[in-house]
Amino acid sequence: MIANSALAKSAPSRPARRPRRKGMPGPLVMTTLQAGLLLVLLAAWYVLVSAKIFPVFFFGNPVQVFEQIFTWFATGEIFVHLATTLIETLLAFVIGVLSGIGAGLWLGLSPLTAALFDPYIKALNAMPRVILGPIFIVWFGLGIGSKVALGVTLVFFVVFFNVFQGVREVNPVILANARMLGANRRQLLSTVYIPSALSWVFSSLHMSVGMAFVGAVVGEYLGSARGVGYLILQAEATFDVNAVFAGIIVLTAFALVLDFAVTVIEKRLIVGKPK
Amino acid sequence: MTLATHPGAHPGALRPAMPATDHGAGSAAAPPPALLFDHVTVRFGAYTAVSDAHLQVADGEFVSIVGPTGCGKSTLLNVAAGLLEPTEGDICVYGRSLAGLNRAAGYLFQADALMPWRTALRNVITGLEYAGTARAEAERLGNEWLARVGLSGHGERFPHEMSGGMRKRVALAQTLIRDPRIVLMDEPFSALDVQTRVLMENELLQLWTTYRKSVLFITHDLEEAISLSDRVIILSAGPSTHPIAEFKIDLERPRDVAEIRMTPRFVELYHLIWDAMKEEVLKAYERNQRKLAD
The missing domain is CATH 1.10.8 (Helicase, Ruva Protein; domain 3)
Structure with a gap:
């Protein structure tokens, strides 16, 4: 009916990549430099320890650290521990996110309840929740239950505050528009409040996964029979510094993999730029 | 309520506004207007945004409301949509007093609402x-x-x-x-560049010609108001905004928004309305000054 194809097609082009600053090396050169820095640090570690400037007893030896990592993977010894930590992290993440969304929606939509709970939420959030670890071990035992519980308390608040804020700060024009388009209360919840709050959840996914991971590892430190945290705890008990460092490196690599996974999921889930 | 007088007005071609109070109480036989603001007053605390506004939109009519930016035009529209309840007065939709949201109306917001x-x-x-x-x-x-x-x-x-x-x-x-039988539009094109705006205005007119909705269109752009509407209502500057004059736009339809602006009749109407607007805004300003002096 209306001919305006020329106008309709003139969609805004994506913002062009910013021109490289003068003197900045290209991405390939930068990656090489970054890898080089790592090698230099490892070499410095090796030299300082070999020359006995740093005592081997406290600092370990990078070669033996990597030997330890290799042995763990070669014998398959580490997999049960990695799997345990991964399961704990994922469970804490899923339960924490779901309960955080639920509580955030509920309190966000009910100002009265929010006002009633306000001081308690503030207190719970201010409390260093790692101190709950011992009580969780009493309640849930040394298995994965206590680790998941600890992770959930950490993840919950991150997600809860984001959802709460997301609901409170729903764009009033979008809300009014949905009402004018005939949305009832339930439809407002499912088509405006929840999607709007979810965009806030997605923006905190990295932090949530990190928190779940912290909960799992700290829980393992506090008492466990499996998991990468347990592995480090065992090594520490026998003064095996190399194994401690090996555990730290494995955990770091594991955290990077998790973070990358979140980035991939994020790209799939986030449709429409949250404003 | 003050009404603009137009000593230079073309006889017959331009009807000076009828006193607003005559509208609602008029003939019972006439079909009810799509939208009737029955002496609507809106206060936010001590601030009176809209004061005793009385106006109507007939079924299938395209009415524009023009006023200086920030004079409470959007408040009027929110009242018509049922998003805001008037402090005093009533809104009637096709003769029925409005309670809650206006289900007969669609609302095109000024800001992005997608x-x-x-x-x-x-x-x-x-x-x-x-x-x-x-x-x-x-x-x-x-x-x-x-x-x-x-x-x-x-x-x-x-x-x-x-x-x-x-x-x-x-x-x-x-x-x-x-x-929707009624379409409320709150400066929908104000954020667009001039060319896109003219295109959109023409499209809106075509759609309106096809579907004959009752439209209440708010703008601060007098040219836009004249080129689109059957009737243009001028609001006083806020606070206590109310209609001060209205003009029948007798330009022929179908119209081309860009071309109609070149016609002598358009220019004539533009000057008339602008004079009335200026005069009234000035009067309101002087009144305020006097109030301050007292």
Whole structure:
């Protein structure tokens, strides 16, 4: 009916990549430099320890650290521990996110309840929740239950505050528009409040996964029979510094993999730029 | 309520506004207006945004409200939509006093009101979804409306992937697909560049000619108001905004928004309304000054 194809097609082009600053090396050169820095640090570690400037007893030896990592993977010894930590992290993440969304929606939509709970939420959030670890071990035992519980308390608040804020700060024009388009209360919840709050959840996914991971590892430190945290705890008990460092490196690599996974999921889930 | 007088007005061609109080109490036999503001006053605490506003929109009529920016025009529209309850007075929709949201009305907001997490098509069919229309049928209608506003093939785009003009088209389709009898528009094109704006205004006129909705259109742009409307209502500057004059626009339809602005009659109307507006705004200003002096 209306001919305006020329106008309709003139969609805004994506913002062009910013021109490289003068003197900045290209991405390939930068990656090489970054890898080089790592090698230099490892070499410095090796030299300082070999020359006995740093005592081997406290600092370990990078070669033996990597030997330890290799042995763990070669014998398959580490997999049960990695799997345990991964399961704990994922469970804490899923339960924490779901309960955080639920509580955030509920309190966000009910100002009265929010006002009633306000001081308690503030207190719970201010409390260093790692101190709950011992009580969780009493309640849930040394298995994965206590680790998941600890992770959930950490993840919950991150997600809860984001959802709460997301609901409170729903764009009033979008809300009014949905009402004018005939949305009832339930439809407002499912088509405006929840999607709007979810965009806030997605923006905190990295932090949530990190928190779940912290909960799992700290829980393992506090008492466990499996998991990468347990592995480090065992090594520490026998003064095996190399194994401690090996555990730290494995955990770091594991955290990077998790973070990358979140980035991939994020790209799939986030449709429409949250404003 | 003061009314503008136009000593230089073309006899017959331009009808000076009738005293607003005569509207509602008039003949009982006439069909009820689509929208009637019955002496509406809106206060926010101690601040009176709208004071004793009395105006109406006949069924199928295109009425524009013009006033200086920030004079409470949007407040009037929110009252008509039922999003805001008047402190005093009443809103009648087709003769019935409005309680709650105005279900007969569609509202085109000034700001972007599209859901950023929905594609253009899903934004367009949002209202149908709320009403429980079957998905396939809703999508068929949605694609029809996208084509009607010149966006066929763009249904899968998200709002942030579209230009301001395209987003307004989607919003227009989203509002009109529900087939509301009344359409409320709050400076819908004010954020667009001049060329896009003229295109959108022409499209709006074509759609209006086809579907004959009752339109209450708010703008601060007098040219836009004259080129689109059957009637232009001038508001006083806020606070305590109220209509001060109204003008019948007797330009022939169908109109081309860009071309009609060159016609002598348009220029004549423009000067008349602008004079009245200026005069009244000045009067209001002087009144305020006197009040301050007392």
